[in-house]
Every structure is written in C-alpha cells, then in structure tokens.
Amino acid sequence: MNIDSTTSQLVLAIDTSTDMLACAVAELVPGQAGADVRVLATGDHLCRRQANVELVSTCQDTLARAGRSMDDVDAVLVGRGPGSFTGVRIGIATAKGLACGLERPLFGTSTLDAVAWGVWRSGVRGLVGVVGDAMRREVYPALYQVGEAGPERLFDVESVSKVPAAVSAWAGRADHDQIMLAGDGLKKYRVQFEAAGFSRFADEDAWNPTGEGLLRALAAERVAAHVGSGDATAPAQSGDPALVLPVYTRLSDAEENEAKRLGLKEPATVATTGCDDALADRHLQLRPMNVNDVAAVAALEGEVFAPSNHTPWSARLFSDDLAEPGHIWWVAHDEGQIVGYAGAVMAGGDAQVSNVAVAEGHRREGIAGRLLARVTYDAQMLGAATSSLEVDAENAAAQRLYAQLGYREVGRRPNYYGKGHDALIMEAQLPLVTPSRHDTPDPHASVRPWPIVAAPRSDEEAAAIAGAGPLILAIESSCDETAMAIIDGAGQIVANVVATQIDFHARFGGVVPEIASRKHTEAVVGVYEETMAQAGAHFGVDTLVPADLAAVGVTQGPGLVGALVVGIAFAKGLAAGSDLPLIGVDHLEGHLFANLFETPDLRPPFVASLVSGGHTMLVHVRDWGDYEVLGQTIDDAVGEAFDKVAKALGLGYPGGPVISRLAAKGNKKAIHFPRAMMHSGDYSFSLSGLKTSVITYINNENKAGRPINLPDLAASFEAAVIDVQVAKAVDAVRQTGAKDFCVGGGVAANPQLREAYKRRFGHMGVRVTVPPLSACTDNAAMIALVAKRRFDRGELSDLHMDADPNMSL
Incomplete structure (x- = not known):
C-alpha cells in the first residue's frame, strides 16, 4: 500500500x-x-x-x-x-x-x-550545524545548507565523532563563523564550540526533533x-x-574490540575466533574470518571457481584484504573445516559483496544466505543502507537465491566474466529480507509489497478461525531469541516461531546485550509475519490478520532490559494499532507453565527448580499465580557457570550443550570439585566458587604442562553442579510434602540433570516432569500459556507497561 x-x-x-x-x-x-x-x-x-x-x-x-x-x-x-x-x-x-x-x-x-527542518521552521537560513548527542563524549555532526525550500544535506551518511574532532572539523572551514548550531549535543558540549569561536546558536526550542x-x-x-x-x-x-531500522553509526563495543583484534597480523586465538571447533564438536558455526583462515578459504575458492572463468584469489590476497578497514569477511565452518565464506567492502553507503562461496557438499543448506546476512549486518552497523553484487548472467541458481534475499537486477556488465559471460548487477536494501513461506520472490522487484494482503476466505474458513478463539499472540524477547506463538481457546499452540541469534553471540563467548537488542529490532516483524502465516496454515488459510486475534501477550521481565523493551514496544504498538488488550507475562512463570506441555494434568501444589543462564532457584508452587521462592543463587546461575567454564576451555558458546556432550564420555569421579552450600540448611545456591575451582584447575594443569582430559573434567564439573541441585530439591520436596516435582529453564535440557532428578525422586514416589527439549530454552509458547490464563481471568495490563528486568515471581 x-x-x-x-x-x-x-x-x-x-x-x-x-x-x-x-x-x-x-x-x-x-x-x-x-x-x-x-x-x-x-x-x-x-x-x-x-x-x-x-x-x-x-x-x-x-x-x-x-x-x-x-x-x-x-x-x-x-x-x-x-x-x-x-x-x-x-x-x-x-x-x-x-x-x-x-x-x-x-x-x-x-x-x-x-x-534541521525544525531550525528551518524557526526562520533560520544559511549554514546550520546539527550536533546530536551520541554519549561517550561523542556527537553526531551534520551540516546543512538551509534555504527557503528547506535544508539540504552537506554530508552523505550519518556519522559519529569525538567532540574535539567534530569541533575541529567545522572550525577549520573558512565559513565557520556563519554556521548556526543546533542539536541536543549542545546541552553538554556548547562550551567546547564556544571556545573554538562559534557564537551563533539556534533557539533551544529548535534543538530537539519534532x-x-x-x-x-x-x-x-x-x-x-x-x-x-x-x-x-x-x-x-x-x-x-x-x-525500517535504526541509523547505526558504529559497531557495539564488543564488536569494535573484536574488529581491532582481527586486524592484528598475528595468529588468532580461541578468544578471537570464539570457538575451538575440534573440542566443541559443533556443526556449521559462523564467525568473522581471521588470519588463520586465509589458506583454507583460498583453497575453497580454488575448488569452487576452478570450473569457471573467475580467477581465484590467493591466500595473500585474502590476507591483505582482511586487514583493510571497511572490508568484512565471514566464514562458515563444520568442526574446524571451512565450508563457506562471504565478504563485502564498504563503498559509502553501499556494501559491495566481493564473493560468496559454499563447498559443494554443503550447498542447499542455507549457508550462503546466512553468510550474507552476517556480512551485511556488519555493514549496516558501519552505515550501509544498500548492498550490491555481480552475478553471472547464466547462474540462475545464484540469481534465485539473491532474489529471495531482496536483491533486484539494476544493470548488466557485458563480458565481465570473459567473452560472452555477462554479469548482472543486483542491489538490495538493508537488512536483507528472507521471504516468508507465503511470499513469491520476484527477481525484478526491489522489495515485496506491504502490507501482505490475505487471500479471501470462505465462510467455512472464517467460521473455523472464529470457532477456535480466542486466539492470543505471545511475544518473547527477554534474551537472545525473538519468539512468537499463538494459542487458541482450547489451549492448543497453533503457531510457534523462534529466531535465534546464537551465531552472532558465539564469537564473544556469551550474549552481548547491545547486539541482542539490535537483532530483536531487525527480526521482530519477520517473526510476526511467519507466526501469523504458520497459524494461518493451521486453519487452511494463507495467514491470520490482526482482526483474528483476541489479545497480545508479551514477556515483561525478567531479562536483558534492552532486549525486553523491543518486544514490549512492538507488542504495545501492535495492541494499540489493532485495538487489542495487552497482557504482561513473567518470563519465569512461563518456564513453570512449560511443564504443562509434558504433563497436561499437572496441578499445584508442587516444587519446581528453575535453572537457566540467568536464574537458579527452587520454587514452591502453591497454586498457579501463587509462588514462594524457597531459595536462589547468591552469585552465578547454573547456566552462567556452564558458559564460563566452557569459555575457559575454549569450547565456545553456548557452553551447556558442549559440556554435556563431553561429560557423557567422561568419569564424573575423576576430579573432585566442591559442592558449595550443599549442607547449608537452606535453599540457597552458590556457583561462583565451583567455577573458580574449575578455572584454577585448568590454569594449574596448563602451567604444569599436563594435558587436560576434557571428558573427565566436564563430567566432574557437571556432577558437582547436579549433586547440589538434586540434594536441595529433595529437601524442598520433603519439607513441602509435594507429590510432584518439575524443572524449567534452558539447563533443564541437560540429560544428566534430567536423569538424576528422575532417578532420585523415583525412589521417593514423586512424579517428575521435565518439559520437552524445545520448551526448555526461551520460547513464546510457554508465554502464551500464561497469557491465556491471565486473559481468561481478566488480568490485563495497560499501555503504560514497561520492561521490568528484575521482575520476580
């Protein structure tokens, strides 16, 4: 439209x-x-x-x-x-x-x-310098020529600059005394501009956007x-x-530090690459290319392009290009073997894709699209608004891939790949669009039409949707998954979509909050559309529309505040735009309700253990909505301890699955690690001492030159965690007299922990429920269960609701 x-x-x-x-x-x-x-x-x-x-x-x-x-x-x-x-x-x-x-x-x-338009509206004409506040003693400098028709940009793309550099750049102009200054950055830095001789300032009412x-x-x-x-x-x-995305002018702090490391002409370490694949036994991870990859990438380049007229790059060319500023390269690897790579170079506001290649045995696995998404994401952070590339006019498969990602043909270069082999020039707006199931890619269209118009429905289809109501959309964005689900009036999940960000965080050994928030902002509309389409398929139509919904539920907390606000802001906008009630949901309560997927007849009272990357606690569920936290960790959470130990061993992120796989092959009695607070007489936990003990052991073995038996270490560490978790859970069940015990959170997926609970409580005649593996990690289906209960009880939230990162049960 x-x-x-x-x-x-x-x-x-x-x-x-x-x-x-x-x-x-x-x-x-x-x-x-x-x-x-x-x-x-x-x-x-x-x-x-x-x-x-x-x-x-x-x-x-x-x-x-x-x-x-x-x-x-x-x-x-x-x-x-x-x-x-x-x-x-x-x-x-x-x-x-x-x-x-x-x-x-x-x-x-x-x-x-x-x-700038506000300054124009106030009657100012001539040179106008807008100084936006960028925090960190930085500003967003923007110079305009303002005439009667309005302001004209004297810059190409928005940028960020240290305050002294911005002042110096404008003070060096011959006409600097003619510049009229405005912008919220002057609230902090006006004195610096005045000290440099600037004396013309717009009225403060024109310093802010309107x-x-x-x-x-x-x-x-x-x-x-x-x-x-x-x-x-x-x-x-x-x-x-x-x-529609934020105007980015810099990488996150974590990415900036990583970029500095990758630019060094020295061997990369596990800290640089983010993962030791041989130890981690991980498949198809993506990370930025480093100097240790160039030989393997050059070899793959030769294999992929040998049959074509393309002249393969040498390892020297890749090495030299990698060190250039504004040149972005990512690789895909399977257990240490490079199976794909992609690169781009910044050219103003355009990210020009240098190459995309995938090993023959790994094609049709979506790797090329994932690589391009990572490359162009980094380019976005550096200010790119578009991406362009050349593709052989005879390579129909590649053209289809690029068209699906949003690229369109904008030109042709005759004989680019040799006589008779033309290159098509294709361009896309950033971010790249991965079409939903119901989209039909058009290689000649720059973007898909919006909004996506639902096909007419028959009376039977409309009646089926109405009869399944009320339908509630639930949104989860507390950490690094953007997830949505739809639940019907009978409590059945009719759509469940999760978009993970693991590839973006793995290179840092843990979740980077700033990246998580950025990725939620990018993914939220696509996840919404796919969820509505998935629910539509359940009812035999192409997609649901907002009018089909009865309410919008969303995780209010706890979690990362920057991640939570994106989900909540989208939910509030969606609710207001479609005139639907809003329901705030406690993320931890969602993990409790996830047990209903495994045991639908589960009824309180029962005891539950919530174990995840951010929480470790025992809860007495006296009734749904009536929770007593018996005890929780006083320092690290279980999942956090797993990640930190895995990082110390160079096993990558997330650490839980890697530790678990290694532990299954090891001797849990090989190394004795402390069982902190196991006999404290309460339900508090402490993982910091155990984590420190493991890291100290690693350092001592390394100093002594002794090889570490990774399976034995993983099994011994895991056993120390499990022993305390099970012992305190048993005490809690005995104290409360509960006949049911449940587990929730990402660590609930650990097979040894699940088995230990079942074995111990089986001897006590206590029923143990653990959610399906898909419901252990963060998802919106569990949020939908809570949202439905609150909707049925009339427990709604208002549109002033905000994120509560420290929300408690």
Whole structure:
C-alpha cells in the first residue's frame, strides 16, 4: 500500500531518539510544488527515560486532539536516529507494531534531518550545524545548507565523532563563523564550540526533533526521489516495516574490540575466533574470518571457481584484504573445516559483496544466505543502507537465491566474466529480507509489497478461525531469541516461531546485550509475519490478520532490559494499532507453565527448580499465580557457570550443550570439585566458587604442562553442579510434602540433570516432569500459556507497561 498521490493522507509521526518524545498527526496534501504538511495536532514533550511508558498513550492522545482515531491513520512515520540506542529502538519497535496492527505502511527518516527542518521552521537560513548527542563524549555532526525550500544535506551518511574532532572539523572551514548550531549535543558540549569561536546558536526550542520536522523531512525525501515523476507524495521507501531500522553509526563495543583484534597480523586465538571447533564438536558455526583462515578459504575458492572463468584469489590476497578497514569477511565452518565464506567492502553507503562461496557438499543448506546476512549486518552497523553484487548472467541458481534475499537486477556488465559471460548487477536494501513461506520472490522487484494482503476466505474458513478463539499472540524477547506463538481457546499452540541469534553471540563467548537488542529490532516483524502465516496454515488459510486475534501477550521481565523493551514496544504498538488488550507475562512463570506441555494434568501444589543462564532457584508452587521462592543463587546461575567454564576451555558458546556432550564420555569421579552450600540448611545456591575451582584447575594443569582430559573434567564439573541441585530439591520436596516435582529453564535440557532428578525422586514416589527439549530454552509458547490464563481471568495490563528486568515471581 502506497501513499496516494492525489488525495490527502493522514500520517502519525513519532520519535524517541532524544529526551524529547516527538509526536505529530498531520495530513500530507499533494500540491504542484510537492507534498504540503498540514499539522493537525502535536504531542511533543520532554520525556527522559520514560518513552516506553508514554509513547503509545501520547499517540492516542494526539490523535484524539486531532479529532482522529487509529483507524484513520494511512501511514506511520518514525525517526530512525541517530540518537540514544535504546530510545531509537523503542520508537522503531513501537512504530513497527503500530504498522503491523494497522496493516499500514511504515516509513523512517533521519532524526538529524528532523532537527534541521525544525531550525528551518524557526526562520533560520544559511549554514546550520546539527550536533546530536551520541554519549561517550561523542556527537553526531551534520551540516546543512538551509534555504527557503528547506535544508539540504552537506554530508552523505550519518556519522559519529569525538567532540574535539567534530569541533575541529567545522572550525577549520573558512565559513565557520556563519554556521548556526543546533542539536541536543549542545546541552553538554556548547562550551567546547564556544571556545573554538562559534557564537551563533539556534533557539533551544529548535534543538530537539519534532513531529512536524519528521513529517517535513519525509515529504522532502519523496519530492527529491521523484523529481519529474509527477508523483509528489509517492514514497521513496517501500513501506515495509521490516526494512525500517535504526541509523547505526558504529559497531557495539564488543564488536569494535573484536574488529581491532582481527586486524592484528598475528595468529588468532580461541578468544578471537570464539570457538575451538575440534573440542566443541559443533556443526556449521559462523564467525568473522581471521588470519588463520586465509589458506583454507583460498583453497575453497580454488575448488569452487576452478570450473569457471573467475580467477581465484590467493591466500595473500585474502590476507591483505582482511586487514583493510571497511572490508568484512565471514566464514562458515563444520568442526574446524571451512565450508563457506562471504565478504563485502564498504563503498559509502553501499556494501559491495566481493564473493560468496559454499563447498559443494554443503550447498542447499542455507549457508550462503546466512553468510550474507552476517556480512551485511556488519555493514549496516558501519552505515550501509544498500548492498550490491555481480552475478553471472547464466547462474540462475545464484540469481534465485539473491532474489529471495531482496536483491533486484539494476544493470548488466557485458563480458565481465570473459567473452560472452555477462554479469548482472543486483542491489538490495538493508537488512536483507528472507521471504516468508507465503511470499513469491520476484527477481525484478526491489522489495515485496506491504502490507501482505490475505487471500479471501470462505465462510467455512472464517467460521473455523472464529470457532477456535480466542486466539492470543505471545511475544518473547527477554534474551537472545525473538519468539512468537499463538494459542487458541482450547489451549492448543497453533503457531510457534523462534529466531535465534546464537551465531552472532558465539564469537564473544556469551550474549552481548547491545547486539541482542539490535537483532530483536531487525527480526521482530519477520517473526510476526511467519507466526501469523504458520497459524494461518493451521486453519487452511494463507495467514491470520490482526482482526483474528483476541489479545497480545508479551514477556515483561525478567531479562536483558534492552532486549525486553523491543518486544514490549512492538507488542504495545501492535495492541494499540489493532485495538487489542495487552497482557504482561513473567518470563519465569512461563518456564513453570512449560511443564504443562509434558504433563497436561499437572496441578499445584508442587516444587519446581528453575535453572537457566540467568536464574537458579527452587520454587514452591502453591497454586498457579501463587509462588514462594524457597531459595536462589547468591552469585552465578547454573547456566552462567556452564558458559564460563566452557569459555575457559575454549569450547565456545553456548557452553551447556558442549559440556554435556563431553561429560557423557567422561568419569564424573575423576576430579573432585566442591559442592558449595550443599549442607547449608537452606535453599540457597552458590556457583561462583565451583567455577573458580574449575578455572584454577585448568590454569594449574596448563602451567604444569599436563594435558587436560576434557571428558573427565566436564563430567566432574557437571556432577558437582547436579549433586547440589538434586540434594536441595529433595529437601524442598520433603519439607513441602509435594507429590510432584518439575524443572524449567534452558539447563533443564541437560540429560544428566534430567536423569538424576528422575532417578532420585523415583525412589521417593514423586512424579517428575521435565518439559520437552524445545520448551526448555526461551520460547513464546510457554508465554502464551500464561497469557491465556491471565486473559481468561481478566488480568490485563495497560499501555503504560514497561520492561521490568528484575521482575520476580
């Protein structure tokens, strides 16, 4: 659906990238000179760290003051930053939810452009320098030439700079005394600019982005993109909410540190690669290429391209290219053997793909698409908005792959691969789009149409969907999985989708919160669409639509705050856009309810052990919703201890599955490790001392030059953990008199722990329930179970709900 070029269209604009919550409702009215912006109401106000609480209600209030409702909105517009990382994501995730709920297009624009338009609106003309606050004593500098028609960019893409460097760059201009400064960065750094001789400052009311500024920036972008087309209001963007992402100007801290390491001309270590595959016994991991990979990559290059006219790169060429700034390379490997690689080079705002290759025995496994996703993700973080590549005009299979990812043909290079072998030039907007089951890739289309229109339904199909209700959509984003599920009125899960980020975190030996939050923002719309399509297939239609749902449930906490806010913001936007009730869910309660998948007749009271990467606790479930935490860890969680020991051994991330596989081959009595607090007389746990003991053992053996028997060490460590967990669980069951014992959390997938519980409680006549393996790790199906119970009881949340990272049972 596009903005109509002949009639006025109502646009809801929002931005939360700064301390100013910007919101406006306006009509975009077509005219001979372009699109005119007629603001009907604004809701701009200062809102420090409360954006996720106030944004949706501000949208509703602003629409009401404009005399309009959500149903009247024709399109949603959001400021993409740059700005506060969390703030930008709150705005974008909310806007994505609104667009999906309303089934309307979503557009994005630069927050810096919005500020420049605000300065224009205040009457300023001439040179304008916008100084956005980037934290870390950095700013987002943006220079404009502002005329009567509006501001014109004097830069290509948004960037970040240390304050002294930004001041120096502008002070070195011959016309620096003509620059009028604005932007929220001046609240901190005005004195530095004044010390450099700058004396012209816009009124402080024009330092922050406004809803009107966003709208004028979008209108100007459309005119610029369609000059001469006669279509002044047709969007330059597709309107697909999956493609609207924050304006990134840097990698995360973890990625920046890694990039520095990878650029060193010295052998890579486990700390650099993130995993020792031979020890970990892992398959098809992806990670950035390092200097130790170049020989294997060059060999694979020769094998793949030997039959073609392509001249293979040598190891020297790969090594030299790897060290160049702005050159990005990733590899796929199976137990240490390189089976694929992909690379790209930054060229302004475009990531030019150098090569993609997969070993013959590993083709048709989705590796090429995954590699391109990682390469272009890194490029996005460095400011790329598009990706381009060349492909042999006769390589139909590769063309189909690239078309599915969103690439389209934009040109041709005759004889590029030799006489008679032309190259097609293909280009895609970032992020790459992986089509859902119901999409039909079109190699000549740059983007898929949005919204995806559901096919007409028969009366029987409509009746089947209505009869299965109420249908509740549940969303989970507490850590590094973006997950959604739909549950019907009978408690059956009719859709369950999980998008994992393990490949992105494995190279760091654990979850990087900033990357997790970024990936949730990218994945949330795709997961939503696939969940609705999966539920649609259950009912024999192509996809469900928001009107089919009865409520939206979402994990409120506990978890990583940056990850939680994305799921909550999307859920709130979706609920507001589709006029559905919202239900906040405790993530830990979800792990308790996951046991119902294995034992549907499970009823309280019972005792449960929650063991995961972030939690280790014993809970007396007196009734559903009535929980007594008997005791929990005073330091590390079980899953955290597994990951840290695995990292110390170079076994990669996540550590639990690797330790478990090794332990199955070892002697658990080979090494004695402490059983901390096993006889403490309470239900508290401590894993820090055990972790330290294992790491000390590793260091001592290494210093003595003795080889470590990994299976024995893993088995001995695992036994020390299990002994304490089982002993305290037995005490809790005896104290409470419970006849049922349950387990929840990611560590509940550990086969030795599951067996130890069953063996010990079997002798006591206590029934043991452990969830299916798929329900142990984070998922939305368990969140759906809790959401349904709360919906049935009328326990709803309001749209002011925010993330609670420390939420307790």
